Structure formats: structure tokens, C-alpha cells
Amino acid sequence: MADKPLRSQKSYGKLDRDGFIHRSWIKGTGLPDHVFDGRPIIGICNTWSELVTCQVHLRELAGFVKRGIWEAGGVPIEFPAMSLPETQMRPTAMLFRNLLAMEVEESIRANPIDGVVLMGGCDKTTPGLLMGAASVDLPAIFVSSGSMLNGKFQGHDIGSGTDVWRFSEAVRAGEMTLADFMSAEAGMSRSAGVCNTMGTASTMASLTEALGISLPNNAALPAVDSRRKVLAHVTGNRIVQLVKDDVRISQVITRQAFENAILMHAAVGGSTNAVVHLLALAGRLGVPLDLHDFDEIAREAPLLVNLMPSGKYLMEDFCYAGGAPAVMKELGSLIHRDAVTVSGLTQGEIADAAQVWNREVIGTREAPIGPSSGVWVLKGNLCPDGAILKPSAATPELLTHRGRAVVFETIEDYHARIDDPDLEVDATSILVLKGCGPKGYPGMPEVGNMALPPKLLHQGVRDMVRISDARMSGTAYGTVILHVAPEAEAGGPLALVRNGDEIVLDGPNRTLDLLVDEAELVRRRQAWEAGREPSKYTRGWYKLYIDTVLQADRGVDLDFLVGKSTADVTRESH
Numbered sequence: 001m002a003d004k005p006l007r008s009q010k011s012y013g014k015l016d017r018d019g020f021i022h023r024s025w026i027k028g029t030g031l032p033d034h035v036f037d038g039r040p041i042i043g044i045c046n047t048w049s050e051l052v053t054c055q056v057h058l059r060e061l062a063g064f065v066k067r068g069i070w071e072a073g074g075v076p077i078e079f080p081a082m083s084l085p086e087t088q089m090r091p092t093a094m095l096f097r098n099l100l101a102m103e104v105e106e107s108i109r110a111n112p113i114d115g116v117v118l119m120g121g122c123d124k125t126t127p128g129l130l131m132g133a134a135s136v137d138l139p140a141i142f143v144s145s146g147s148m149l150n151g152k153f154q155g156h157d158i159g160s161g162t163d164v165w166r167f168s169e170a171v172r173a174g175e176m177t178l179a180d181f182m183s184a185e186a187g188m189s190r191s192a193g194v195c196n197t198m199g200t201a202s203t204m205a206s207l208t209e210a211l212g213i214s215l216p217n218n219a220a221l222p223a224v225d226s227r228r229k230v231l232a233h234v235t236g237n238r239i240v241q242l243v244k245d246d247v248r249i250s251q252v253i254t255r256q257a258f259e260n261a262i263l264m265h266a267a268v269g270g271s272t273n274a275v276v277h278l279l280a281l282a283g284r285l286g287v288p289l290d291l292h293d294f295d296e297i298a299r300e301a302p303l304l305v306n307l308m309p310s311g312k313y314l315m316e317d318f319c320y321a322g323g324a325p326a327v328m329k330e331l332g333s334l335i336h337r338d339a340v341t342v343s344g345l346t347q348g349e350i351a352d353a354a355q356v357w358n359r360e361v362i363g364t365r366e367a368p369i370g371p372s373s374g375v376w377v378l379k380g381n382l383c384p385d386g387a388i389l390k391p392s393a394a395t396p397e398l399l400t401h402r403g404r405a406v407v408f409e410t411i412e413d414y415h416a417r418i419d420d421p422d423l424e425v426d427a428t429s430i431l432v433l434k435g436c437g438p439k440g441y442p443g444m445p446e447v448g449n450m451a452l453p454p455k456l457l458h459q460g461v462r463d464m465v466r467i468s469d470a471r472m473s474g475t476a477y478g479t480v481i482l483h484v485a486p487e488a489e490a491g492g493p494l495a496l497v498r499n500g501d502e503i504v505l506d507g508p509n510r511t512l513d514l515l516v517d518e519a520e521l522v523r524r525r526q527a528w529e530a531g532r533e534p535s536k537y538t539r540g541w542y543k544l545y546i547d548t549v550l551q552a553d554r555g556v557d558l559d560f561l562v563g564k565s566t567a568d569v570t571r572e573s574h
């Protein structure tokens with residue numbers, strides 16, 4: 001037991017007017033006198049919502065967390081946080097990740113709780129919950145949603161997102177009927193849970209294990225698998241113990257934990273979105289982490305997991321093959337084995353206990369699923385602060401490429417012209433999209449894997465080099481250069497690219513350059529600055545976001561949210 005009295009006792013342990021107020025109004029929720037005897041009060045921060053399949057089952061799952069908390073001698077108190085449905089929110093759920101993080105941070109800090117179980121799953125909820133909780137730094141454990149069952153369509157497995165991109169290109173190329181396209185919809189998402197591909201949600205869930213902030217198997221157990229209920233129950237047990245031992249997030253998510261997470265990210269063929277999320281989380285915790293760490297730390301980690309979009313299988317298959325603990329086992333000597341986890345076991349102990357049950361789904365370092373993994377971090381005069389590329393989702397022949405730019409100034413410009421049969425474009429062209437960065441859209445949407453011009457699709461072209469300041473869905477694929485920093489809206493060189501400019505991508509050497517001479521770029525910059533219009537976002541969250549958001553190489557957090565304010569609040573409410 002920690003020597004110092006629990007944080008909640010500042011509110012519930014006082015036998016005076018203030019204690020009366022705190023206790024009386026929480027007793028009104030149905031709690032008896034005796035639970036205020038000094039036992040841990042555990043918050044369950046739940047992003048449950050009917051707006052999101054990914055989290056629609058989380059109220060029921062929270063019931064199992066509560067059982068575990070009661071059983072271990074704690075008091076569970078569940079409270080909501082905004083749900084961030086990836087496929088429903090406009091202009092993009094990413095615009096609201098930092099808002100969720102603020103809500104989570106202040107909800108935890110302001111209330112009399114000693115530790116917190118974070119419940120989420122859809123793409124932006126995992127980072128939002130972790131970032132917010134990290135800035136308070138109480139003991140915490142993450143319980144993820146788990147994934148949907150494998151999608152089914154005409155006798156085949158189909159994967160969330162990934163097959164949407166494939167099907168929609170097939171329709172555009174005249175290879176799939178609209179009727180079949182429509183009938184695939186219902187079979188793709190046929191249970192509660194997150195996307196069943198290794199998209200952002202399952203990537204982030206895998207990273208909760210590698211960061212040590214969830215119990216083993218949190219990532220891969222399907223949403224509807226009874227063993228997820230058991231995991232929730234045991235999480236309830238563990239959070240009470242973590243509070244008693246005073247094990248805070250910052251003691252678990254260390255530099256070592258981030259390095260393990262970067263290796264896991266590479267091995268699972270994880271979403272490019274994880275890059276901005278881990279950078280932002282590191283910023284909250286004050287752990288030094290740099291964009292280039294993603295490229296360097298994971299150099300020796302091959303692609304070990306054969307899941308869409310980098311491979312062929314889906315999350316159910318990953319679960320039955322052994323899940324994230326089995327990947328840690330295969331990463332072997334690359335990982336920090338002594339990194340602590342909320343389970344009470346080290347990563348090494350978890351890896352030792354794991355086993356791979358299906359070599360088609362989880363490979364070995366000697367016989368990997370693919371040679372290239374992780375993300376490449378590019379530098380050059382087109383992206384002075386970096387850009388990223390996911391080689392396992394790209395076409396190898398395009399990773400070294402020289403071509404002429406076909407420029408779209410905004411997403412509206414792209415939509416208006418991409419289907420035009422007269423668009424001047426061929427298979428060697430490079431599609432360049434501007435205005436889709438954090439400030440430009442705003443929110444940095446997942447439009448970087450822009451669909452190809454139909455006239456090229458009809459010629460059989462299935463991939464082209466594409467460059468933007470946007471993100472792409474973790475379920476997407478292609479030779480797509482993303483997160484160009486600084487973004488066009490912030491005056492990055494991307495803003496200066498014009499139709500016909502030559503661009504050179506040298507992936508193996510990690511460079512991306514615009515072949516336009518410096519004097520011409522200076523002239524273009526003057527013209528760009530002269531043509532600026534005042535921002536149309538003048539109020540509310542949008543304004544706060546645009547005024548303070550950091551670029552992709554800094555994790556797209558708000559500048560004033562970097563770091564933490566801790567759990568201390570001295571003033572009373574009355």
C-alpha cells in the first residue's frame with residue numbers, strides 16, 4: 001500500500017462541510033456509506049456511443065471492468081468522454097482528437113479519483129484518451145474495443161476500409177457492379193468492434209500492449225469474444241493494485257516503451273497515423289521522441305504480421321495466431337525485455353509466455369512476411385521538416401521515381417478535376433495535393449491516398465506516387481507520401497509546387513525534392529504570400545485549433561497542451 005493517503009480522500013475523507021458535499025452527491029448515485037472508508041476510487045473513462053460501431057459495446061464491457069474493481073476492493077465510477085466516430089465526423093475525427101484529450105485530462109484531474117481505466121477503440125480515441133490521461137499522470141490501464149468479426153462477402157473475407165478502397169477503384173474502373181458494391185456494405189461491418197484490418201484502431205491497440213499500458217491480448221481479442229470480458233474483469237483487478245502501488249502512466253510509458261511500440265508498429269505493418277499519435281503522447285510525457293526515431297529504431301524489424309492493408313489476413317486471424325504477445329516474442333532481442341507493463345509482468349515475461357499458432361499470419365525474423373516495414377521518414381526541399389511513406393503498402397518500383405507534378409490546390413479542386421478525361425496526367429505523373437494539413441483542412445484528414453484518375457485506371461494503372469500534407473487511413477495503401485511538413489497552409493514549400501514541376505523521390509536514400517531553382521521559389525513565395533486571404537475560422541474550437549496546432553512532425557498536438565499539469569488541484573469547489 002502506498003504510504004500517502006489516496007487522492008480521493010481529499011474529497012471523500014473529510015468529516016466536514018466539504019466532505020458532506022462531495023459524499024452526499026455521489027451517494028445519490030447509489031453508493032453506500034462504507035465505500036468511503038479510504039478504498040481506491042477508480043474512474044472508468046468510457047467513449048461508448050451509439051454513433052460508433054467501434055465502441056457501441058463499451059458500456060456492457062465496462063460492467064466487467066466494474067466487477068474486477070469491486071472484487072479487488074476498489075469503487076468503480078464510470079463517466080463518458082466524446083466518442084470520435086472515424087467514419088461519421090466531418091471534416092475529420094482527427095480535428096477532435098485533442099479536444100477529447102482535453103476533456104479526458106480535465107475530467108480526470110477535476111474529479112476525486114485515484115486511477116482510471118480508459119475505454120476506447122476507434123482510431124482517434126486511443127491517442128486522445130492516452131494523451132489526456134498522460135497529462136494528469138495517475139495510474140491508468142487501457143481496455144480497447146477489440147475488432148469486428150472478419151467481413152464476409154460472396155464467400156470471401158473482406159477487410160474494413162482496405163476493401164472499400166479496392167472496391168471503389170474497381171467500380172471506377174468498370175470491373176465491379178454498383179449492386180455488388182452496395183451489397184458488400186453490410187457484410188463488411190457485421191459486429192461491434194473496430195475495423196478488422198490493421199488500420200489505425202488495431203495498430204493503436206497493438207501499441208497499447210507494446211507501450212505496456214494494457215494487459216496482454218488487449219489488441220486482438222475480437223470485440224464479441226467472451227475473453228475480452230475476462231480481460232476487462234482482470235483489468236479491474238489490476239487498476240486497483242496499480243493505485244495501491246502508485247504506478248503512474250509515466251513509470252510505464254517510458255522511452256523504452258516507445259521504442260518497443262515503434263518496433264511493434266513496424267512488425268504489424270501499422271498505420272501511418274500512429275506516428276503523429278506517438279509523437280503527441282511523447283510530448284505529453286516529456287519523453288524525447290523524434291520523427292526520425294520511427295525510421296531508425298525499426299530498421300531491423302521486418303514485417304511480421306500478414307494483415308491487410310500490408311498483407312492478406314484480418315484481426316480475427318491475428319488473434320487466433322497469437323496476437324501482439326506473439327509478435328513481441330518474434331521481435332525477440334530487438335525489444336526492451338525489462339520494460340514494465342500494467343500487468344505486473346515485464347515485456348520479456350509476456351513474450352516468453354506467448355506462442356505463434358499460425359505461421360501464415362505471424363512470420364519470423366528469419367522468414368518474415370515482407371522485407372519492408374514501418375515508415376520511411378523523408379527529407380528534402382519539398383519537406384524540410386519531414387514526410388512519411390509506408391513502404392509495405394507501396395509499389396516497390398515506385399519507391400525510386402522521378403515525375404512531373406499534377407497539382408491540386410485543394411480537395412475541392414481535386415474532386416472537380418480528377419475524373420476529367422482531359423486532365424493532363426500519365427502513369428509517371430506525381431499527384432500533388434495541397435491544403436490538407438492540420439491547419440489547411442482543418443484537422444489533417446485521411447485523403448492522402450487520393451483515388452487515381454479513371455482514365456489511368458482504365459489503362460490498368462493501380463498505383464502512382466502521391467504527395468500531400470494529409471494523412472491516410474490506416475486501412476489504405478499505395479505509394480503515398482504523407483504528413484509533408486510544414487504543410488502548405490503554414491507556408492511549406494508544398495504550397496509553391498506548380499503543374500509540370502519535376503519531383504524526385506529517392507526512397508532508399510529517404511529524400512524528396514522539388515527540382516525548381518531557388519530564385520524561382522522565392523518569386524513564387526512572394527506571390528503566394530500576396531494572395532493570402534484571412535482565415536474563415538474565427539470562432540470556437542476550430543479557431544483555437546488552427547491558432548495553436550503543431551505540425552505533423554510534432555504530433556499535431558496543440559502547442560499549449562504539450563507536457564502535463566499533474567493531478568494536483570488544491571482549491572475546493574465551495
Ligand code: FES
Nearest residue numbers: 054122194195201
Ligand atoms: Fe472506428 Fe475504423 S471506423 S476503427
Ligand code: MG
Nearest residue numbers: 086123473474
Ligand atoms: Mg481512419
